[in-house]
Amino acid sequence: MTWEEAVEHDRPVVVTGLMGAGKSSVARILAAELGRELRDSDPDLSARYGATAAEMAERDGADELHRREAEHLRDALAERPSPVIAAAASTVEDPDCRAALGPAVVVWLDAPPEVLAERMLSGGHRPHFEPDLGAMLTKQRARRGPLFTEVADLTVDVSSTRPEEAAAEVLAFLGGR
Numbered sequence: 263m264t265w266e267e268a269v270e271h272d273r274p275v276v277v278t279g280l281m282g283a284g285k286s287s288v289a290r291i292l293a294a295e296l297g298r299e300l301r302d303s304d305p306d307l308s309a310r311y312g313a314t315a316a317e318m319a320e321r322d323g324a325d326e327l328h329r330r331e332a333e334h335l336r337d338a339l340a341e342r343p344s345p346v347i348a349a350a351a352s353t354v355e356d357p358d359c360r361a362a363l364g365p366a367v368v369v370w371l372d373a374p375p376e377v378l379a380e381r382m383l384s385g386g387h388r389p390h391f392e393p394d395l396g397a398m399l400t401k402q403r404a405r406r407g408p409l410f411t412e413v414a415d416l417t418v419d420v421s422s423t424r425p426e427e428a429a430a431e432v433l434a435f436l437g438g439r
């Protein structure tokens with residue numbers, strides 16, 4: 263099956279991973295290549311609530327932020343035609359979100375915490391739940407890694423792969439299905 267045919271099957275394509283993994287970058291390329299709408303948690307929630315994820319975590323609390331992120335993912339998964347979705351990292355911890363991911367093609371972008379800690383500094387929109395980002399991401403990866411494994415159809419090691427190469431890997435995977 264080519265990826266054009268995969269698109270016709272209309273399964274949502276969901277890009278997951280910890281903060282800084284490249285979800286926004288890769289999902290943007292995939293949406294353009296597949297001719298689909300893009301749903302990206304951070305900019306979508308900023309537009310809706312008038313605050314970045316970091317500001318919402320500070321103002322409304324991490325639990326409320328994660329609730330909004332889970333709702334964003336579930337709403338995006340229900341859209342037709344199916345978009346490409348950059349899902350907030352937190353959503354993998356939500357059992358309803360994991361169940362809702364069942365029919366989707368899920369990609370996990372993975373890299374070591376120290377690589378992600380560096381990349382996460384690219385934008386001020388991300389919450390720093392603790393000052394040592396490497397330590398924070400190490401704990402998140404220990405907790406979420408098995409859950410990403412559970413939901414992922416494809417894992418891409420992005421430690422030394424540019425977003426364009428990661429997106430090409432996903433397109434090849436879609437084409438081979």
Ligand SMILES: Nc1ncnc2c1ncn2[C@@H]1O[C@H](COP(=O)(O)OP(=O)(O)O)[C@@H](O)[C@H]1O
Nearest residue numbers: 281282283284285286287381384420423424425
């Ligand atoms: N594979 C990669 N190699 C090098 N830099 C990357 C890669 N993927 C993303 N980046 C960079 O890392 C930063 C975080 O990427 P982003 O797509 O915003 O991640 P996320 O949405 O997962 O938080 C950006 O500056 C981006 O340009």
Ligand SMILES: O=C(O)C1=C[C@@H](OP(=O)(O)O)[C@@H](O)[C@H](O)C1
Nearest residue numbers: 280281303315327349350351352
């Ligand atoms: O790992 C987390 O708990 C979070 C990751 C971030 O999402 P992204 O991975 O989309 O940046 C952030 O917006 C969210 O509120 C909290």
Ligand SMILES: [Mg+2]
Nearest residue numbers: 285286304348
């Ligand atoms: Mg992002």
